[in-house]
Structure formats: structure tokens, C-alpha cells
Amino acid sequence: MHAKFGEGVGIEASDGSFGLTLKARMQLRGTVVETDNDSDASADIQIRRLRLTLEGFALRKRLTYKIQLAAASLDLDPVAPLIVRDAYANYALHRDVEVRFGQMKVPFGRQRVVSSGSLQMVDRSIVTSEFNLDRDVGVQALSNDLFGLGEHLGYSVGIFGGDGRGRVSGGYGLLYAARLEVRAFGGRRAVELDEPDFARAHTARLAFGVSAAFNQKTDRNRSTIGPVFATGTWASYAHLGFDSTFKFAGISLTNEFFLRKATEDANVERVEGKQVTDYARSGYGGFLQGGYLLTPELELVGRVGGIYPIGVPNVSSDPVKEVGGGLSYYFVRHALKLQADYFRLIETQGEGRHQVRLQVQFAP
Secondary structure (H helix, E strand, O other), X not given: OEEEOOOEEEEEOOOOOEEEEEEEEEEEEEEEEXXXXXXXXXXXXXXXXXXXXXXXXXXXXXXXXXXEEEXXXXXXXXXXXXXXXXXXXXXXXXXXXEXXXXXXXXXXXOOOOOOOOOOOOOOOOHHHHHHOOOEEEEEXXXXXXXXXXXXXXXXXXXXXXXXXXXXXXXXXXXXXXXXEEEEOOOOHHHHOOOOOOOOOOOOOEEEEEEEEEEEEEEOEEEOOEEEEOOOOOOEEEEEEEXXXXXXXXXEEEEXXXXXXXXXXXXXXXXXXXXXXXXXXXXXXXXXXXXXXXXXXXXXXXXXXXXXXXXXXXXXXXXXXXXEEXXXXXXXEEEOEEEEEEEEXXXXXXXXXXXXEEXXXXXXX
């Protein structure tokens, strides 16, 4: 049996045939929003995330598993509000091929694959929120050390349901996704999925990633996430992503670019006797984020990003441009940290808002 703050509590069979680690994480967040027209100002305090994770191995170290449950209301998909986020097993067949099956994150983009508990700002970019593919049910093959090059090359390729977490739309079509990552000056551990540069090593570390996906016949306006179309399952989306990350002596720089294009811009059907038109949500966008650890505990961070529609403009009130900065204080790295940020957010129709957030994360 073992236990350590920030790493949870675990047990392991004496013969090495089974292991289980239990972890918990909570994020308490306060948010204040002031709008240009003074119409939708708000202030609230909420449990943003509350997670329970069970992970370990079974029969042999090659067979691992992860189950993650969510209890906060903001952590649930409004379309399918189920508490299960991750539920998968992973078998390492070979250095070049691991097989993972179940419900998991789709291998698309970088910031979305980084845990929400390992971010250097209060939350992810609005660009990531718009274009990510989140979690889905399926199977993927992957390796973090393809061809045994010292973890300089990694890949993931998978087939998923295309309906999002815990959903089955009933329509025909699947989601196909692939990602390739090249790590120029070091292996996977040098540019790990952790946004701050806690290592503060005086050695440059650089990684590039390319992601692609195709979701055939989905009923959601953002592919695997977002509202469900009134006219059913009809939209097919092609996705493309590029990302890079650089770390050196406490400095971290991350940028991502996304493109999402539907094969058809709109669909017209008669629903309950009325003619209804649904529009695809095609667009592109990107963000640049940088941070510097002033001390091993204190980090200064900034981010700028934008979302741009293709075809029919998105006329929702969702923000499409962001510029802001923040401070993070890591008492025990991500296990106990306090984060604050400010963002100027611009909406589609040109109006804007000021957003201030303060968040504490406790992950014993």
C-alpha cells in the first residue's frame, strides 16, 4: 500500500498481478463578468470540476486501465449528462503498438489532451473549447516511442463512434482520427503533457504535432460536441490541427491552429410539420499562450486567440476573440495551486466583456 499527497492512495498485490490507485481532484472557481452594455453582468462561485479517478494495471504491467468519474454539474455534457468521462483499458503489445479501447479522449490537438488539472491558466482557450473533439467511445493504436528513437516520435490513430461521451445517435457514420508528434530536442518526458515548465532545465525542448479527423454523419453542430441538430444526423466534418510547444529554463510557449469544415453548409427538413434549417458550424482559429516561472512556485502567463467562421457566420453570443493574462501559484505543483486570470472577450457581433476568474485546485 502506498500514499503520497498529489499522487493518491494505491494498493498492489504482493505477486505483482494487480494494482489500483485512487485519486481525487476539485476545482473551486469564482468568476466575475462585466459586459460593455451592462446587461449581462454576473458573479458566481462554483465547483468547476470534481473528479474521482481509478487507475492501475491488471494481470501484468502491460495491461493498464483508467476510470474517471465527474460529479460537478459543469463537468457533464448537457446532451448526455453522464458522470463517466474515461473508461478504458490499454495493452502494450509492442514498443511501436499499444491498443486502447473504451471511452477516452480523441487524439486531436494538444491542449485538450492535457489534463484540465495540469493547465497553467484557470481554463483552456476558447479556441480549444470550440474546435476540440473531446471524448468518445472507440479503439485506438498508439506509441510514444515509434521505431525506438528515444521517444522523439509518437503517434495515435483511432476509430470512434462520433457521437461524443456516452451517446449513440443511431445514424450511420464513424469518427476517424489520427495524430503525429515530433519531439525535436528530447523525448516525451521533456515535453510532457503539463503546461508549465517545472523542470526549468537550460536545455531547449521543442515538439510539433499534426492532427486530422473526419466525422461522418453527425447530429451535433460542433462534430462530437455542442447542440443537437433539429433535422437529425446529416453533417460530415473534416478536422485539421497543428500545434507546437517549446520549453526552456522556466519559459513555456504553446500555439495551436484548428480548421473544421463541413461537407455541406446547411440541411433543410420538415420537422413536426414545419420547415427547419440547420447550419453547419465550419471555421478556423488559433491561439498563442506563453508562461514564465518567476520562481519555482510563481508563474506569469498570457494568451491571445481568435475564432473565425467559414460560410454562414456564427451569430451566437459565444466569445470569438480573447486576450488576457494571469498568475499561478503552485504550493505543491498541480496538487495544490491558486490561479487568477483576466480576459477581454469579444463576441461575434462586436460586443465584449471583461472576465476575472480566481480558482483553487486541491488534488490530494
